[in-house]
Amino acid sequence: MSELRFDNQVVVVTGAGGGLGKAYAHFFASRGASVVVNDLGGSHKGEGQSSKAADVVVDEIRAAGGKAVANYDSVENGEGIIETAIKNFGRIDVLLNNAGILRDISFKNMKDEDWDLINRVHTYGAYKCARAAWPHFRKQKYGRVINTASAAGLFGSFGQANYSAAKLGQVGFTETLAKEGAKYNIIANVIAPIAASRMTATVMPPDVLENLKPDWVVPLVAALVHSSNTTESGGIYEVGGGHVAKLRWERAKGALLKTDDSLTPGTIARKWNEVNDFSQPEYPTGPADFMAYLEDGLKMPSAPKGEEPDFKGRVALV
Numbered sequence: 001m002s003e004l005r006f007d008n009q010v011v012v013v014t015g016a017g018g019g020l021g022k023a024y025a026h027f028f029a030s031r032g033a034s035v036v037v038n039d040l041g042g043s044h045k046g047e048g049q050s051s052k053a054a055d056v057v058v059d060e061i062r063a064a065g066g067k068a069v070a071n072y073d074s075v076e077n078g079e080g081i082i083e084t085a086i087k088n089f090g091r092i093d094v095l096l097n098n099a100g101i102l103r104d105i106s107f108k109n110m111k112d113e114d115w116d117l118i119n120r121v122h123t124y125g126a127y128k129c130a131r132a133a134w135p136h137f138r139k140q141k142y143g144r145v146i147n148t149a150s151a152a153g154l155f156g157s158f159g160q161a162n163y164s165a166a167k168l169g170q171v172g173f174t175e176t177l178a179k180e181g182a183k184y185n186i187i188a189n190v191i192a193p194i195a196a197s198r199m200t201a202t203v204m205p206p207d208v209l210e211n212l213k214p215d216w217v218v219p220l221v222a223a224l225v226h227s228s229n230t231t232e233s234g235g236i237y238e239v240g241g242g243h244v245a246k247l248r249w250e251r252a253k254g255a256l257l258k259t260d261d262s263l264t265p266g267t268i269a270r271k272w273n274e275v276n277d278f279s280q281p282e283y284p285t286g287p288a289d290f291m292a293y294l295e296d297g298l299k300m301p302s303a304p305k306g307e308e309p310d311f312k313g314r315v316a317l318v
């Protein structure tokens with residue numbers, strides 16, 4: 001079986017000085033890509049900076065016969081990072097928005113600084129890099145993006161309100177990039193990884209970390225950003241330790257209520273079972289799915305005055 005190759009492609013990996021980013025950089029270089037190894041080189045809390053983290057990875061890739069160049073910008077300077085790709089390699093094909101930090105603290109004690117820094121790195125940083133890559137992707141009618149969410153963003157996590165907000169933001173961001181990029185063969189997906197890195201070193205026991213090598217996240221990312229993937233876009237994937245699974249939104253059957261004076265808190269309370277009824281789930285992929293309900297509802301005749309409207313069966317219409 002032939003391996004997936006990335007010859008003649010340029011891959012930008014943010015936060016590639018360690019952890020997952022380093023594993024991506026090594027992999028793509030080993031499969032023929034020219035890699036921009038971006039890393040600010042600060043602490044996992046976002047303090048300080050150093051060129052060392054990126055330089056070490058670039059040296060390792062070159063020593064192994066690969067092509068790589070370092071960039072030390074913060075992801076907040078996305079233009080500078082993409083410029084490094086264009087100046088050195090003449091193009092950009094793949095953007096892996098991976099850089100990240102933590103500022104864990106209980107919500108009670110959270111300061112604006114904790115909130116802002118997390119959002120600047122994760123939300124603004126991913127935006128700036130994608131925004132700078134976008135015109136190139138559109139012009140060449142080719143682009144592949146991976147954004148990095150987290151289980152903390154999907155489900156919430158104690159002490160991580162800032163990080164959770166930023167990480168779920170990556171999901172909406174990706175879903176929109178996938179929609180806007182479709183016409184230009186730009187594919188965007190988002191992963192919620194789990195891997196041993198300095199980020200997880202203190203929160204998981206060593207024997208668990210042993211089975212969570214960053215290398216086990218790389219293959220999914222590589223498959224999604226390969227040119228052979230022309231259809232899987234806007235997906236959310238959990239990946240780590242050998243497990244890969246797609247996630248999606250699920251909508252309950254729901255209650256469709258008449259929009260007049262009968263729509264009171266009491267009406268909602270009486271319909272609570274329907275609001276929460278997942279026995280006939282739907283898997284919406286866009287706002288239009290929801291609007292279809294409303295248009296349908298508007299067509300329904302009014303219930304006779306004073307009677308509890310009976311909407312049985314109506315919400316089953318899709």
Ligand code: NAI
Nearest residue numbers: 015018019020040041074075098099100150194195197199
């Ligand atoms: P890591 O701390 O080993 O790597 C992150 C890299 O990003 C570091 O080398 C750091 O210097 C760099 N970085 C931080 N801020 C930067 C900035 N402003 N500009 C450029 N580079 C910057 O962490 P890990 O685990 O490899 O994390 C990679 C991504 O995966 C992050 O986005 C993280 O939030 C996410 N993630 C990781 C999980 C895990 O289990 N390791 C779980 C869920 C999400």
